[in-house]
């Protein structure tokens with residue numbers, strides 16, 4: 001294993017950037033924690049750069065980072081299960097069970113071919129990128145996140161705004177503890 005290992009959220013894609021050869025974290029990155037601790041718990045949340053709540057997940061040897069609150073209605077994704085749908089690893093939001101791919105932040109849903117046909121036939125489709133994904137870098141066992149600063153609007157951005165924090169977040173339902 002190399003001294004530094006960079007994990008990308010597009011690991012299964014051929015467009016994944018090659019691992020960096022530097023032994024220091026990217027200049028705009030933020031320290032999240034030790035990899036061993038994240039592996040142990042499987043997930044960690046952190047307020048990054050004083051402005052963004054980020055969820056970092058460890059799944060099948062890969063680190064992923066995404067906005068912490070679900071693009072649908074602000075659900076607490078850190079309490080979601082990870083499951084595979086159509087061969088793609090997803091976090092399943094604990095609030096209304098939306099499925100979000102770990103690598104790209106796409107919302108997946110089951111489309112129906114012909115709603116009048118019996119039995120109904122369904123297949124998985126993507127709604128496109130709904131959850132903002134951030135870049136994860138590991139250097140010497142330390143995990144860093146570089147915020148995705150793309151100006152393209154992504155639906156999960158709504159739940160990172162000051163208005164949401166100040167007005168809506170205090171009123172949101174408390175997450176149920178996992179059994």
Ligand code: FES
Pocket residue numbers: 070071072073074075093094095096097098
């Ligand atoms: S808030 Fe996540 S599915 Fe509704």
